[in-house]
Amino acid sequence: MQITGTASTTSVLRVMNSRAVFAEVFRLGKASRPELAQATGLSKPTVALALTHLERAGLLRQVGQRAGAAGRSALLYEVRPQAGWVLAVDVGRGYVRVAIADLLGAIVARTDRPSRGSRASTLAAQLIRLADELAAEVGIARSDITLTVFGTPGVHDPQTGALRSAPNLPGWDRPGAVDRLAEVAGAPFVVENDVDLAAVGEGAYGLGVGIAHFVYVSIGTGTGMGIMIDGRLYRGFRGAAGEVGYLPVAEGDPLQDEPASRKRGMFESVASADGIVSLARRLGMTAAVTAKDVFDAARAGDPTATRAVLHEADHVAHALAAVTAILDPELVVLGGGIGSQGGDLLTGPVRDRLTSLVALVPPRIEVSVLGADAVLRGALAVGLTAARDLVLNRAASL
Numbered sequence: 001m002q003i004t005g006t007a008s009t010t011s012v013l014r015v016m017n018s019r020a021v022f023a024e025v026f027r028l029g030k031a032s033r034p035e036l037a038q039a040t041g042l043s044k045p046t047v048a049l050a051l052t053h054l055e056r057a058g059l060l061r062q063v064g065q066r067a068g069a070a071g072r073s074a075l076l077y078e079v080r081p082q083a084g085w086v087l088a089v090d091v092g093r094g095y096v097r098v099a100i101a102d103l104l105g106a107i108v109a110r111t112d113r114p115s116r117g118s119r120a121s122t123l124a125a126q127l128i129r130l131a132d133e134l135a136a137e138v139g140i141a142r143s144d145i146t147l148t149v150f151g152t153p154g155v156h157d158p159q160t161g162a163l164r165s166a167p168n169l170p171g172w173d174r175p176g177a178v179d180r181l182a183e184v185a186g187a188p189f190v191v192e193n194d195v196d197l198a199a200v201g202e203g204a205y206g207l208g209v210g211i212a213h214f215v216y217v218s219i220g221t222g223t224g225m226g227i228m229i230d231g232r233l234y235r236g237f238r239g240a241a242g243e244v245g246y247l248p249v250a251e252g253d254p255l256q257d258e259p260a261s262r263k264r265g266m267f268e269s270v271a272s273a274d275g276i277v278s279l280a281r282r283l284g285m286t287a288a289v290t291a292k293d294v295f296d297a298a299r300a301g302d303p304t305a306t307r308a309v310l311h312e313a314d315h316v317a318h319a320l321a322a323v324t325a326i327l328d329p330e331l332v333v334l335g336g337g338i339g340s341q342g343g344d345l346l347t348g349p350v351r352d353r354l355t356s357l358v359a360l361v362p363p364r365i366e367v368s369v370l371g372a373d374a375v376l377r378g379a380l381a382v383g384l385t386a387a388r389d390l391v392l393n394r395a396a397s398l
Contacts, residue, residue: 014053015396017042021050022392025060025077032066032074051077057395059083079104084146084391085138087131087185088379090194091115091123091152093169093221097376098130100138100145103391105384109134112372119171124180131184146387148185149379151194152178153222155239165243188390192382194218194375195242196233198368199226201378202333206370215329216368217244219316220336223268227327245272247319271315273338280308295342309345312338316346317353320365324358335368343367 017040024039025031033051037044054060061080065073081102090097092115099110111134116126128142135142154166154173161179163172171177178191199216202208208216208228216226225242227234235241245268269275273291280288285304288294297305320332334343334350347365354362368374 011396014050015392017046017050018053018395019392021047022054022059022079022388025054026079026388030063030076030078032076034074036077054395057391059391059395081106084387085140085144086380086383086387087134087142087145087148088376088383089127089131089148089150089184090197090375090379091127091150091169092194092375093153095372096123096127096130097372098127098134099376099380100134101380101384103146103384103387105380107380109137120174120177120180124183127181127184131186142186145185145187146390147383148181148187148189149197149383149386150181150184150189150191151197151375151379152191153194153224155193155243156191165240165245190382190386192379193224193226193239193242195224196226196235197378197382198335198370198374199228199333199378200233200381201370201374201376202226202335202368203228203231204381205377206368206374207331207333207366211331213327213329214331214333214363215242215323215327216333216335216374217316217320217323217339218336219271219334219338221273223265223272223336225323229327244319244323247322249315249318267315267319271312271319276308276312276338279311280305283307291338292341295338295345298345309342310349312342313346313349314353317350317357320350320354320362321357324354324360324362328360329363332363332365333368334365335370335374337372340368340371 020040020042021036024036033044033047037047051060059080060077063076063078066076081104084103086101088099094115095112096115097112099107101107111130113130116122131142152163153169154163156178157164161176162174163169163178166172181189181191195216195218198218202216208214212231214228218224223245225244227242245265247267249266249270276291276294277288280294283304285308294305294308298309334346347367351362351365370377
């Protein structure tokens with residue numbers, strides 16, 4: 001029994017040492033054995049063993065030498081980018097965006113296509129085809145993907161395999177619908193709320209870098225909010241934190257008893273793209289077809305379109321008043337089709353209205369710098385962290 005315990009302890013230590021060395025090589029970019037020994041606190045022989053193991057497992061590679069003291073030179077190691085692959089998928093109602101990144105996070109293949117259908121089977125077939133095309137472009141098979149991360153509207157219920165609160169994807173609320181995505185992945189996969197991923201992407205690559213408390217508010221076909229607290233994504237008890245579409249707009253709002261409002265939520269019914277178009281038409285802008293039409297007309301000085309935009313700003317400000325009072329974020333990032341494209345017209349009026357609604361100091365309100373890529377970038381950020389753990393776990397078994 002004691003021998004088994006010793007062997008187990010030795011194995012655990014080897015894995016821990018390998019992880020420590022791999023993490024430092026990743027952080028430093030290129031590193032020598034002496035540098036790694038100093039950075040990890042491990043002995044040089046222990047570092048040498050870890051490097052040998054990681055190199056044999058295909059996770060690290062030698063990349064030349066660095067001159068040292070007294071004419072000595074030290075071998076340099078770096079993470080092998082092809083040691084793992086992440087497939088990131090942004091599933092929207094109108095578009096699907098798919099990308100493959102190597103283990104260092106470089107996007108090596110990417111495509112954006114109109115969605116071929118909201119039915120689970122039809123959409124899964126399209127995603128399989130796109131994943132195969134991108135994998136072939138990279139020179140790998142879909143089965144070589146280390147991890148796939150899907151960003152979807154709504155909340156994934158792992159017990160039933162359905163998407164809850166995703167009215168813009170009809171049929172995905174049926175039990176087992178999300179299981180179709182396993183056919184796409186060909187490997188381990190993760191399903192995350194798209195707006196949550198956008199918040200993660202903003203924190204990793206955008207305006208949220210270095211900010212511990214901020215929210216990402218997406219306004220487009222639907223509405224949603226990703227919440228970052230202490231630098232980490234907050235999901236809530238059932239994963240539904242940030243479903244701001246269900247916030248009431250105002251007491252006695254005429255839409256509160258309408259079936260569509262009950263299904264989508266009051267805020268989403270009035271603040272999303274079709275809500276803006278509907279309002280603009282009621283105000284007299286009968287030619288409006290899309291939210292872009294309304295915002296373009298407002299930029300051109302159309303008074304009716306301007307009124308519609310100010311109504312939108314008022315709705316957003318009321319939603320942010322509740323968010324500010326409860327979460328006290330430092331920053332609000334506006335994203336989604338409307339948040340990004342109409343942000344230049346919204347940020348000022350939203351800030352002014354919010355200031356009049358709450359006595360607290362309002363947060364900064366900015367437009368996302370990632371635009372339509374926010375969800376995809378968040379999927380990559382989540383996927384890369386998990387994929388590095390997966391390849392290390394596989395290496396430990398070798």
